[in-house]
Amino acid sequence: MRNPQLNRNGELTHLLSIEGLPRAVINHVLDTAASYAPLADHDVKKVPLLHGKSVFNLFFENSTRTRTTFEIAAKRLSADVYNLNINASSASKGESLLDTINNLSAMQADLFVVRHASSGAPHLIAQHVAPHIHVINAGDGRHAHPTQGLLDMYTIRHYKQDFTKLTVAIVGDVLHSRVARSDIHALTTLGVPEVRVIAPLTLLPAGMESLGVKVFTDMAEGLKGVDVIIMLRLQNERMRGALLPSAQEYFKHYGLTQDKLALAAPDAIVMHPGPMNRGVEIDSSVADGKQAVILNQVTFGIAVRMAVMSIVAGA
Amino acid sequence: MRNPQLNRNGELTHLLSIEGLPRAVINHVLDTAASYAPLADHDVKKVPLLHGKSVFNLFFENSTRTRTTFEIAAKRLSADVYNLNINASSASKGESLLDTINNLSAMQADLFVVRHASSGAPHLIAQHVAPHIHVINAGDGRHAHPTQGLLDMYTIRHYKQDFTKLTVAIVGDVLHSRVARSDIHALTTLGVPEVRVIAPLTLLPAGMESLGVKVFTDMAEGLKGVDVIIMLRLQNERMRGALLPSAQEYFKHYGLTQDKLALAAPDAIVMHPGPMNRGVEIDSSVADGKQAVILNQVTFGIAVRMAVMSIVAGA
C-alpha cells in the first residue's frame, strides 16, 4: 500500500501524521520553512504563492489558537480562508463527515485543514477527496498533531543544528498527548540517538520502548544531561480523574523548576506546545527564563505551516 | 406597484424571490453564471468585479453551509466579506431589524445577503435601504430560497438544455420547503410544461394546483417518465410531530430508491438541495449513483451566486 501522504512521485500531498514520513520530506518542510522565516522581519509579510486558492479550516473540535495559526499562514500565502466550525452546523443536521467533505469539495476547495476529536478523521478524508485536494491534520484525537511536531523539529534544528548528537526529553502527560507521539516519530526519523520520555506511570502508554525511546518515571534521572526538554501540557481534566493526585503533587514531581532544569546540559532549551499551566507542569521562572524558546516555537510555527501548505498545494 | 426586485430599467437590483422574476432576468442570471463556470478549472478562480465592495452576510438564522457558499462567491468576485451572526448580537440588545440595517448601511455596505427565520424579512430590508444597496435573500422562513431555485435551474439547463420539453417532479416535504416554492416558480416561468409535486397529504400545502403543478400522493405514479427529480430534505423535526409516522415509513413510501428511480425516464437526473438524510428521503445507492447530480448542483451554486451578486451590484 502506498503511503497516503505522498503522491506517485514521493512528494508530500497530504500531511496526516509524521509517522511514515521519510527524512527527506521532513527536511524539505524544514528547509522551505527556513526560506519563509525571514518574512517575519519584512514590512509586508505576504507572498502570492497561494493567491486564488481556497483554504478551508474545518474545525470539528474548537481551537481558536491553532485555527488562527493556520489562518495566518494561509493569508500570508495570499490564499482565501474559510473558517468552518462544523460542530455547530452540518454535524447537527445529521449529515455524515464524508457528505460534508464532498459538499465542500464541490465548492472547489484546494486545501482542508482538519481538526477532529476522532483519531483518523483526517486520514479518512484524505482517502476520499479528489487528487487535486490536499488535507492537513491540525490535530486528531490522541493520534497526531504533525504541524506541531514539525515546528518542534524546526525549533530544535534552529538552536541545535545537528539532530544526530542530541538527547531529547519529553516530559509529562504522554498518554493523552498527540504532540508527544508526533515528536517521537520526528525525532527518531531525524536521527536523534536518544529520545527520553519522563512521566508518572499513570500517564505512560504501554509499549513506549517499541517506539525507540527510553522511559523514566524519575524526572531528575531523566533530565540528566539532556540538550532539549519538551514539556507537555497537563490537561486540567486529568486532575479530576483518578490519574493524578493533585496539581501540587504533580508539580512537585514533574513540574520543570530551575532546580530540575539545572540537571540538563547548561545550554539545554525548554519547549512547550502551549497553552502553559504555570505552576503545574512548568514554573514561571523557567517559562520566562533564558533557556525557554516557547514563544519562538509559535513564530516558527507560522513559517512551518506556510511551508506545509505551499508544499502540498504544489504537489 | 413596481416589482421591488427590478430597477427602473427592469434590471435585477435585489434578489428576493423567484416569484415575479421575468424569464429574461432568470436567463440573464443563468447566462452570466455560465460565463463564470469555467473559472472552476482555472488556477486562480477569482475575478476583480467586486473589488473594494463590501458584502455583509447577515444570518439571523444560522446556516454555515449556505453562508459559506455566499462567502466563496463574494471572495471569488474579490469583494470584502463580513460575516455577521445577528442572533448573538444586536438582536439580543433589543434593537429593531431596521435599526440594525440602517447601522450597517451607514458603514457603507454594498450588498446584504440575508437569511432570516421570518418570511418577508429580506423584502422589508430591500424596501428600506438606499438605492445603491442591494439585497439577496438567502432563505426566509418558508417563503423563498431564490439562489437555490436558480442553481437548480442552472443544473437542469446544463443537463437537459430545453426547458420546454421536460417533466419535472418535486418530491417530499413541500409544505415546509422554501426550495420547492422557488423551484415551482422558476420552472413554470421557464416554460416547463409539466411540473409535478409528490408528497404525503400531510406535507402538501393547500392550493398547489393554482401554481400550475400536478399533485401526486403516490410516488410510483408521480415518477413515471419524468426527466428531472428534485428530492427535498425531510426536516428531522417533522418526525417528532404528528405529520409523519416514522422515518422508515416515510422512506418506504417517498424515499427515492433504485426501483422507484427506474420508473423515471432512463436519462433522468436526480437533484437534492442538501444536506441529505440518507435512508430517509433518498437511498445511498441513488445519492451516489450515476444519475445523481447533487454535487454538481453545489459547484454550479457558486457560479450562480457570483452571477446574482455581480448583476445586482452592477444594476
Next chain:
Amino acid sequence: MRNPQLNRNGELTHLLSIEGLPRAVINHVLDTAASYAPLADHDVKKVPLLHGKSVFNLFFENSTRTRTTFEIAAKRLSADVYNLNINASSASKGESLLDTINNLSAMQADLFVVRHASSGAPHLIAQHVAPHIHVINAGDGRHAHPTQGLLDMYTIRHYKQDFTKLTVAIVGDVLHSRVARSDIHALTTLGVPEVRVIAPLTLLPAGMESLGVKVFTDMAEGLKGVDVIIMLRLQNERMRGALLPSAQEYFKHYGLTQDKLALAAPDAIVMHPGPMNRGVEIDSSVADGKQAVILNQVTFGIAVRMAVMSIVAGA
C-alpha cells in the same frame, strides 16, 4: 512617567483612553479621518496603507457591531484581519491574559484591537507588548471607549466647526457609561466651554464636577440652549435593579422627545452611540428626525477608526 499612549516623539502609538491625549493628537486623528471620509463615495473604498499588516480583533467581551466597525476599517486599509473571540478559547483553558498576548505577538501581530470587560486590560496589554505592536482600546469595562469619543468629536466638528463656542449636554446613564467618560475628556481637551451632564441622581457618579462639567438632574433645565445633545444608551439590566423605577418613568423624565428637544438651540444636533432603545432614552420621532446625526456618526466612525489604525501603525 511617560504617557503610555505616546512614543518618544510624542506620537500616538496606542489608543487606550482619551484622558491624557494632547489636543494636537486628537486634532491629528480628526484631520486624518477627514482625509479618509471622501473614500465613502468612491467606488473602491480601499487604500493600501496597511497592506500586509495583521490586525487582531481580540474581543474578550462580545460585540458584533463594534468588532465589525474595526474589521471594516482594517480591511479598507488593506490589512489582514483576524477575529478572535477569546472567551470561548484560551481563557477557558486557564491561560493568563499576558500569555495569550505573548502568543499572538509571536505570530507577528501588528495591531491589537482589544475589548474587555475589565477596566484597564488594554493598558496592561500595551505596557507589555513589544514596541512595534500597537494597541487600540475598543471598550474596557466602565473605563473608556476612546474611538467612540473620537468619532463623537469628529461628528461635532463636522456640524459645528468651532468647539470653543459650544454648549454640549450628555444625557442619561453616566454612571455606567464609558462613552460619557471618553466624551467628557475629549470635549474639555478640545476647549468646549460648557459641558453638561444630565442624569437621575442614581445614575450619576460621584465627583463629576471635578471633571469640569455642570451637573443637572432636571432635563428641561439642562437642555436649555445647548448646541449638541449626546444621548446615552440605557442598559436594560439597570431597569431590573434598584437604580430605576421603570422604562416608562425613565422616558418621562429623561427620554429625548420633540418637546424637550425644542428647549435646545434651534440648530442643535442629536447624537447617540447606538444601539438605541427607542421609547426609553429617545423618542422615535427624534431618532429619525432632522436634527439626529446618529447614522452619520456610524459613517464617520469608519473613517475615524481608519485614522487611528493608520496613525498608530505608522508611529
